[in-house]
Amino acid sequence: MKWPRVGGPRPAASPGVTPDVAPGGTPALPAARPANPQPSAPAELDYNGRKHRKAMEHATLWDMARRIPTALAQTARLAWSVDRRMTITVLLCQLLSGLGTAVMLTAVSKALPELATSDAREGLAAAWPALVVAVVAMAVGAGMWILADWATRRLNPKIAAAADLTLVDLHMRAELSAYDTPGFTDRSQAAEIGALRAVDIADDAKTLTNGVVQLVSAATVLTSLHPLLLGVLLLSVIPRGLGGVIAARIDYRVHDRTISARNVRGMMRWWLTTPELADELRANTMRPYLHSWYRDMCRRVVGRELEGARPYLFVTLLAAFLAGVFTLGMWASLAALALSGSMSTAIAGTAIVASQTAGRALNSIVRYGAVMFHHGLYLSDYYTFIDEVRSMTTSRGTTQVRAPQRIRLEEAAFTYPDRAAPALHPINLTLNRGEVVALVGENGAGKSTLIRMLTGLTVPTGGTVHWDDTDLAATDAESAWRHVGLVPQKNGHWPLRARENITLGQPREHSDGLIWDAAERVGMSHVLKGLPDQLDTLLARSVWGGHELSGGQWQRLACARAMYREPAVLVLDEPTSEMDARGEHLIFRELREMAPDRITVVVTHRLDNVRMADRVIVLEHGRIREEGTFDALVAAEGSLLGELYALARDR
């Protein structure tokens, strides 16, 4: 590929070499590279969540047969939980459709001997009742199939919504520590795939069970007509069955070999098309590389899909050929049996009709059995995961917590599950109502971890956290969180209306008075009044009609949300990192004014803001290194706060 060159073929400045000086003495900008290197092909990426990537390839027929009943039972459980009436309708329709086939075949076997008589008129007269029964049975069977389809269509969206809702809700209710358990995200992704496929699986289950019912009906009728016919039937359908399994495997091999590329391409697609990254992409001329990356990914997917086309054709042709040979063989055997007088012509004719029905049924069984086997693996992941997360939902105790006057940490320590070293070593600390406490420390010192412990978001792995006399480890966590207002480092840009972006989590009254009051406190009321629909404006640029705020405005809104709650424990983690000086000043002034009624904790790296705190706690490597007023700490010999403050001013 011809790669565009930027800036012409000027040599780049080597490290340590003084940059060019343009005529007139102004230092020239660093020269662009003489020629851009060819971009490398996208890495072979793998998606760790795919536990079952080789399952289909390695599965034997027996594995599939064993697994399918479990998948069917799980599908039935899902369907039953969302709509019992429709589930019963599907099941009844399946049974009646099978019964229709059996009645139709029996009626055909009754009609054929009559029709085989030499006088056609007489034969028809004798056969018509059986023919009418056959036609009605066929019509009933077809009607039942359509009814089952209708019922499944009613079930599908409900199943999808219920599976998704369960999963999302459990994520929201899980202890934060659940996210830290090894492999949680992988299992969550697999469960999400299971939830997505729950819809397909209901359809697959319907077609598969219908196939089974049809096959059983055909086999029963044939066996009752002549025991030999069952063997003959099996011979005619086995090649189709094997062909179907091999073709399904080829399909899945292709699916398997392309899924990573398709997933990654899908994720990249979002990055390439979202307005959020549009500036960075353009201003840094990233398009050529990203275009080539995306095109290579498309080629990779297409190439692998095409590779599967030839073996697929070969297998389906071979299966069809063998099925044809076996069918011919079956017809020949039936003819021989009829000629030798061991079987009546009518029964032989019925066998041919039944074998056609059974062949179609077997095709469905094999095709949808394979699909169900694969989807079933993800469905069982879904169930395993929801059982796992259900056992990890936040349920620490039933004691209701009241708004605290005091938060006390005694030897409280925290170690993340996959870490050897503690994020926080045992800490003793008391925070009092009316006090503003600033937490300071370098990146990774343990500030956010400490915040999580004192708000009851996590339970310490050692020691205790008490709100007054109540140990948070044994309380109803929700009752504690009702008293917390948290502005985390990364806050949500919720795609909701402006009103909900302030009231989210605590709708306090029906009028908008308190909302405007909160907006005023963070200097956002004039911005919200300028929105097309004021508080009713949807704050989501990507959604039609939505409106986007700036980074600092979003942060002000997060502060307004916390203030609106009027919490007893107000915690702000870097609340003003994106705000202008006026916004920052306003927020910290407001925090001081609100302070008497609550415990206020602020984490900030902008050390000038720390002056307003009553007490500064300096953390280092998970330990409290210093504690005191800002002025005293800055003045103290060898203090970390003093050092950090000096660095902040050294510009």
Ligand SMILES: Nc1ncnc2c1ncn2[C@@H]1O[C@H](COP(=O)(O)OP(=O)(O)OP(=O)(O)O)[C@@H](O)[C@H]1O
């Ligand atoms: N979910 C997690 N799993 C494992 N380790 C974590 C996790 N979150 C934080 N840590 C580790 O715990 C330590 C303390 O992290 P914490 O986020 O509390 O620091 P911080 O002081 O808030 O840092 P910053 O100023 O960068 O926000 C760090 O070493 C970090 O790598």
